[in-house]
Amino acid sequence: MKPHEPSLLYHLVRFNHVRNKEIAAILYEMGELLEIRGENRFKVIAYSRAARAIESLKEDIEDVWRRGELDRIPGVGKAIAEKISEYLTTGHIKAYDDLVSSTPKGMKELLQLQGVGPKTVALLHEKLGVSTVDELEAAARQHRIRRLPGMGPTKEANILKAIERHRRRSTRIPLSVAVRIVEHIMRHLEGIEGLSNITVAGSYRRGKETVGDIDILATSSRPSESIAAFVRMPMVDDILGQGPTKASIIIEGTVQVDLRIVEPRSYGTLLQYFTGSKEHNVKLRGIALQRGYSLSEYSLKRLDTGEELFFDREEDVYKALGMQYIPPELREDRGEIEAALANRLPELVDLSSIKGDLHVHSTWSDGVGSIEEMVSHARSLGYEYIAITDHSPSVGIAGGISEERLLEKVETIYRMNEGLEGFRILAGTEVDIRADGSLDYRDEILERCDVVVAAIHMAQSQKEREINSRLVAAMENEHVDIIAHPTGRIIGRREPYRVDMDLILETAARTGTIMEINAYPERLDLSDEWARRAKEMGVRMAISTDAHSPDQLGFMRYGVTVARRGWLEPSNVINTLSAKDLMRHLGI
DNA sequence: GCCGTTTTCGGCCCGACTGTTTTCAGTCG
Structure with missing residues (x-):
C-alpha cells in the first residue's frame, strides 16, 4: 500500500532541458578544440565556464533566448550569446563547424597523455605534423621530439612512457x-x-x-x-x-x-584545496578575491596588507570566507557555494539517521544469508527494521520464488515477528516488471506483502517508449511501493535503460511511489544527479543495499554518499523513519 | 571570451615540480 501525497512541486517544475544539454556539449567541445589549437587559455576557460552555466541553468535556454536575456547568464557574454542564438535559429554554429573540420581527429587524445598539454600538442602539430598518438610514438622513437625547442631526451622518453600508460589505462x-x-x-x-x-x-x-x-x-x-x-x-x-x-x-x-x-598550521587550507573539486576551488578562490583575500593551499592572505591567516581546521576556512561549512560531497560547484553564502545548505542525511534497509535478499531466493542471519546483522547495525525482498519467478536465474512460496515466506516472517522485541521484519518482494508492463505476481498476492519493490530485470534493451510505459504501469499499481534501481545501469559495464527519467520522476511524484537509491557499489542507481532532481520534484527515496549477504548490508555507506551528493536531507529518505512511522506511511 | 564596490582594459586561482634552460615555460592538481 502506498500513500497518496502528490507534491506541489510536481505541478510547478517542468524539465525540458534538451537544448541546454546540446548547447553545453557544443561549448565544452569548442573549449577543448580551442585548447588544442593553442588558443589563449582564458578563452578556453571562458567557453567551459559558459557551458557549465548553461548546463546547470534551471530553465529552458530557449525561453531565456526569447526574452533576449542570454548575456545575463553569468559567463555568457556577447560572443557566446550570438553563437547560442545562431544555434537556436539555424541549428548550426559556424565557428564550431569550422573548428571541427580544421582540427585533425585524434588530437584530443594527445591531451590525455601525462605531461602533454595544449602548448606541446600545438608545437608537435606545427613542427612535426603529429596529430595522433601513433604518430607521436613514431616521432619519439625516431628521436624527432628532442630536437624541438624546449624539448630534450628526457621529455621524449617521458612521452613514450606516457603513451604506454595511456594504452594500458582503464577508465576511472x-x-x-x-x-x-x-x-x-x-x-x-x-x-x-x-x-x-x-x-x-x-x-x-x-x-x-x-x-x-x-x-x-x-x-x-x-x-x-x-x-x-x-x-x-x-x-x-x-x-x-x-x-x-x-x-x-x-x-x-x-x-x-x-x-x-604540509605544516600543521596549513592543514585546513590544504585539506580544503586537495579535496576539490577543481571547479569548487576556482569559485571559492574567486569569492576570496572579491573579499580582498588570496586563498592558497597554505593560507588566506590579505591582498592589501599581505597579512597571512593560517587554518589548521578546514571548517575555519569556510567560516573566514563568510559562509557555512560545505560538506565534501557537495563540492562540485553545483550551487553549494551560493547556498553556503546564503546560509541555506541542506542538513544532509548521514549513516546514523538510517533506521533500516528496504531491499535485501535471503536464501529464499539468491541470497546467501538466511532471514535470521540478515536480521541479526541488521540489528547489530542498530536498525529497527529490514524488508526481505526476494525475487519473483521470471527472474529464474536469481532463484525467483513462486506465489505459493512467497505466501509461505510471508507467513514465516509474520511468525518470526511475534518473537521479536524492538525490531520488525517486513515481508516483501522484489517483483519483476515483465516485458509487457505487467507484474510477476497477481495483485492479491502482492497485497499480502508489507513492502513491494518492483524492478526491471528482463528485456532491458526495449525502446524508450516501452521501458517508460512498463515503469509507469508498475508505479500506477497501488501495491507497488518502491521502484528499485530505476535506470538499470551497471557502472562501467551496462548503460542505463533507454528511459525518460524526467517522465518517470514526474510519475513517481504523482503516484507517491518511492524511488530507490540502490547502494550496490556497481549500481548506485539512482545516481547523485538523478537523486537531486527527484528531491526537487518532491519524490521520496529509499536508500537500499540490495544485499545478497549479511556483509553487504554495509553497502549502505555508498548509498548514503550518493544521497548526500544529491543534497538529500533525512526527510527526503523514507528509511530514516522509525519503524512505527514507516509502517504508518506504508499503511501496514 | 568574460567582466567591473579601485577597472570598459587588463586582468582572469595558485603553487609545486620537471626539464629545459641560465631565468623560465609548461604541466598538473
Whole structure:
C-alpha cells in the first residue's frame, strides 16, 4: 500500500532541458578544440565556464533566448550569446563547424597523455605534423621530439612512457575498488615514521562514484624522509615525480597516488584545496578575491596588507570566507557555494539517521544469508527494521520464488515477528516488471506483502517508449511501493535503460511511489544527479543495499554518499523513519 | 571570451615540480 501525497512541486517544475544539454556539449567541445589549437587559455576557460552555466541553468535556454536575456547568464557574454542564438535559429554554429573540420581527429587524445598539454600538442602539430598518438610514438622513437625547442631526451622518453600508460589505462576506478586500494596503502603509510594526520582527499573524499587519482595528505616531522619512504613502498610501479613536499606514484599499473605533506598550521587550507573539486576551488578562490583575500593551499592572505591567516581546521576556512561549512560531497560547484553564502545548505542525511534497509535478499531466493542471519546483522547495525525482498519467478536465474512460496515466506516472517522485541521484519518482494508492463505476481498476492519493490530485470534493451510505459504501469499499481534501481545501469559495464527519467520522476511524484537509491557499489542507481532532481520534484527515496549477504548490508555507506551528493536531507529518505512511522506511511 | 564596490582594459586561482634552460615555460592538481 502506498500513500497518496502528490507534491506541489510536481505541478510547478517542468524539465525540458534538451537544448541546454546540446548547447553545453557544443561549448565544452569548442573549449577543448580551442585548447588544442593553442588558443589563449582564458578563452578556453571562458567557453567551459559558459557551458557549465548553461548546463546547470534551471530553465529552458530557449525561453531565456526569447526574452533576449542570454548575456545575463553569468559567463555568457556577447560572443557566446550570438553563437547560442545562431544555434537556436539555424541549428548550426559556424565557428564550431569550422573548428571541427580544421582540427585533425585524434588530437584530443594527445591531451590525455601525462605531461602533454595544449602548448606541446600545438608545437608537435606545427613542427612535426603529429596529430595522433601513433604518430607521436613514431616521432619519439625516431628521436624527432628532442630536437624541438624546449624539448630534450628526457621529455621524449617521458612521452613514450606516457603513451604506454595511456594504452594500458582503464577508465576511472569504481569507488568500491578505490576503498580497497586506499585501505591497502593506509596500512603502509601508517608504518612510515614521522607521518601523521593522514587523510585521503580528492574525489574519494567527495564520494564520487568513480575515482581517478588517489590524493593523500599528511603532516610529517621529517617530510623528505617520509616522501622517500612513500615512493619506496613495495607496491609502487612507477614514480612520476618527487619533491621535498609532494610525490606522485603509480600503483596497480595505472592508478596514480599523490602524497602531499604540509605544516600543521596549513592543514585546513590544504585539506580544503586537495579535496576539490577543481571547479569548487576556482569559485571559492574567486569569492576570496572579491573579499580582498588570496586563498592558497597554505593560507588566506590579505591582498592589501599581505597579512597571512593560517587554518589548521578546514571548517575555519569556510567560516573566514563568510559562509557555512560545505560538506565534501557537495563540492562540485553545483550551487553549494551560493547556498553556503546564503546560509541555506541542506542538513544532509548521514549513516546514523538510517533506521533500516528496504531491499535485501535471503536464501529464499539468491541470497546467501538466511532471514535470521540478515536480521541479526541488521540489528547489530542498530536498525529497527529490514524488508526481505526476494525475487519473483521470471527472474529464474536469481532463484525467483513462486506465489505459493512467497505466501509461505510471508507467513514465516509474520511468525518470526511475534518473537521479536524492538525490531520488525517486513515481508516483501522484489517483483519483476515483465516485458509487457505487467507484474510477476497477481495483485492479491502482492497485497499480502508489507513492502513491494518492483524492478526491471528482463528485456532491458526495449525502446524508450516501452521501458517508460512498463515503469509507469508498475508505479500506477497501488501495491507497488518502491521502484528499485530505476535506470538499470551497471557502472562501467551496462548503460542505463533507454528511459525518460524526467517522465518517470514526474510519475513517481504523482503516484507517491518511492524511488530507490540502490547502494550496490556497481549500481548506485539512482545516481547523485538523478537523486537531486527527484528531491526537487518532491519524490521520496529509499536508500537500499540490495544485499545478497549479511556483509553487504554495509553497502549502505555508498548509498548514503550518493544521497548526500544529491543534497538529500533525512526527510527526503523514507528509511530514516522509525519503524512505527514507516509502517504508518506504508499503511501496514 | 568574460567582466567591473579601485577597472570598459587588463586582468582572469595558485603553487609545486620537471626539464629545459641560465631565468623560465609548461604541466598538473
